[in-house]
Amino acid sequence: MFAALRRERNVFSPVNRLPKEILGHIFSYNDLQSTIQASAVCSLWRTAAIGNPRLWTCIDMSSRVITNEMAQLILERSGDLPLDVRFRVVRPLAQYFNAAVPDCIADILARARSVSNLVALSENLRDNHVYSAPIMSSLHTLLLGSTDLKKLLRKHQNIRHLSVFLAASNSASETRRLAQIDATHLGKRLRTLHLSNISLPPSAIQRFLVNFASLEELSFTGCSSREVDYQDAHYVASEVQTRLWLLSFRACTPEFVVWFLHPDGPTPISPTTNLLVDPTPEDDEVKPFFGRQEPATFLYIDFAQKSFTYAHENAMTRLIRAGEFDPPSLYFPSYIPLEAVRVLSWSQCVPLSAAQLESFGNLSELSFSYHPGYVGSSRNQLSSILNVDLVANCPNLTYLEVKFRRHLGRHESSSVQPPSYKDDSEVVVTMFLEAWNDVRGSKFGCVSLRDEVKPQRWSQYTPVLQALTNIFEVVSGMVVENEPIPFPELRQFHADSSLLHGRR
Numbered sequence: 011m012f013a014a015l016r017r018e019r020n021v022f023s024p025v026n027r028l029p030k031e032i033l034g035h036i037f038s039y040n041d042l043q044s045t046i047q048a049s050a051v052c053s054l055w056r057t058a059a060i061g062n063p064r065l066w067t068c069i070d071m072s073s074r075v076i077t078n079e080m081a082q083l084i085l086e087r088s089g090d091l092p093l094d095v096r097f098r099v100v101r102p103l104a105q106y107f108n109a110a111v112p113d114c115i116a117d118i119l120a121r122a123r124s125v126s127n128l129v130a131l132s133e134n135l136r137d138n139h140v141y142s143a144p145i146m147s148s149l150h151t152l153l154l155g156s157t158d159l160k161k162l163l164r165k166h167q168n169i170r171h172l173s174v175f176l177a178a179s180n181s182a183s184e185t186r187r188l189a190q191i192d193a194t195h196l197g198k199r200l201r202t203l204h205l206s207n208i209s210l211p212p213s214a215i216q217r218f219l220v221n222f223a224s225l226e227e228l229s230f231t232g233c234s235s236r237e238v239d240y241q242d243a244h245y246v247a248s249e250v251q252t253r254l255w256l257l258s259f260r261a262c263t264p265e266f267v268v269w270f271l272h273p274d275g276p277t278p279i280s281p282t283t284n285l286l287v288d289p290t291p292e293d294d295e296v297k298p299f300f301g302r303q304e305p306a307t308f309l310y311i312d313f314a315q316k317s318f319t320y321a322h323e324n325a326m327t328r329l330i331r332a333g334e335f336d337p338p339s340l341y342f343p344s345y346i347p348l349e350a351v352r353v354l355s356w357s358q359c360v361p362l363s364a365a366q367l368e369s370f371g372n373l374s375e376l377s378f379s380y381h382p383g384y385v386g387s388s389r390n391q392l393s394s395i396l397n398v399d400l401v402a403n404c405p406n407l408t409y410l411e412v413k414f415r416r417h418l419g420r421h422e423s424s425s426v427q428p429p430s431y432k433d434d435s436e437v438v439v440t441m442f443l444e445a446w447n448d449v450r451g452s453k454f455g456c457v458s459l460r461d462e463v464k465p466q467r468w469s470q471y472t473p474v475l476q477a478l479t480n481i482f483e484v485v486s487g488m489v490v491e492n493e494p495i496p497f498p499e500l501r502q503f504h505a506d507s508s509l510l511h512g513r514r
Contacts, residue, residue, distance in 0.1 A: 034065065043073060072098040126149075129154065144166070148170070148503065154177050159174075172191070197221045206232050208232070228257050229500055230266070233262040238268070259288070260286070281323065302327060302345070307350055317330045319493070328497050354373055358380075373406060392434075408454075408455030410457050412439070443478035444478060
């Protein structure tokens, strides 16, 4: 009786009035364990979860949920849909192998469209299982000394995306293992190649890449070569690098990165190639480092990520810093000239000096977030950017956006008395626009203020501010920080990130 009453009560719950298709879509944001838990809430949720095969297409063996019984259940509930398979990697006594492999692995791989963390020919996998994934188009594998990767790749003609982690080795064995990525069979169909944990010199890697004519995305992670004689390496220059859509360097030595990007290196970067460097070599480590010639018209600074993102005419560049990234003393990398930048945006109020502003002589749009500074503090004041230096050095400025943010510090959630804030923003904005009118002899173009702190304060100043601008607007409510122009994302192979901590 109580069960019947609970079911009756659940029927009238607002969430249970949603169609099961909508519920299934909501469940798609869950991982497998959360989906299993949701299916146990009530009969309606169970029907919505079990009746949606797409919720059961990911088999992550690193999860404790995947038992032999659960793996078989996933095969049944996923219907005939392709599967995404992620193996669990363990490393006892410095030897990699796949653990907790379910008994039905052959049936799983037969429907796998993507496989990650595969230690090919692991003791836990029989050869015929590894070589029976006929629809697999994406593979992340750990390449061991005994791995017959060439045989695996020849038998899987649908592979378009390949990620290879070279387990502990030396340069000689790395050369042999890279040779197993057979360009004869992959060269015309491979679109994505990620290489990790490599100590080979970049000149050897360039020779290896020459025959991959269709490559669109190339990523290096944890490459430790110190080779620097790029000026003598023109004989290995290829067109591969000029055709790439995305080129990425993560946790690589400065010398390795410079070898590919140096203006005197073997192959220039194409104007249509998006470039990611994390971390970026410091200016005093290698000079000159960067060989990109096309100017950047847009610059976004993300202080949380310590990154500079530049937009060129046909591509983007993201440089991530490893050292200090202190807003009050922002240092702009010298790799990309700032004279052509027309749009500048950042996530905090950064006091730019007059000398820095001179570099942005063609700036037409400026957007930044502002957190009011503490009383008595000279840091993070709006007047540090909206001042006569900005008027004098940026004559082409026509659009200004300021996002006024609340402070979200320890005072928000504690009994500590929060400090007083010095916030005279309405006065600062008015004085800036008056200075603009006096110096430039005309109204400012457009001012957009997004204020989640005190939006009502602008009502008193609105008539004056409208008289000083062609367009003036105030938007109240919560400010959402979005990257103005999203940087292209690398293909995700769902590799085990723990493998990339440290070279060996």
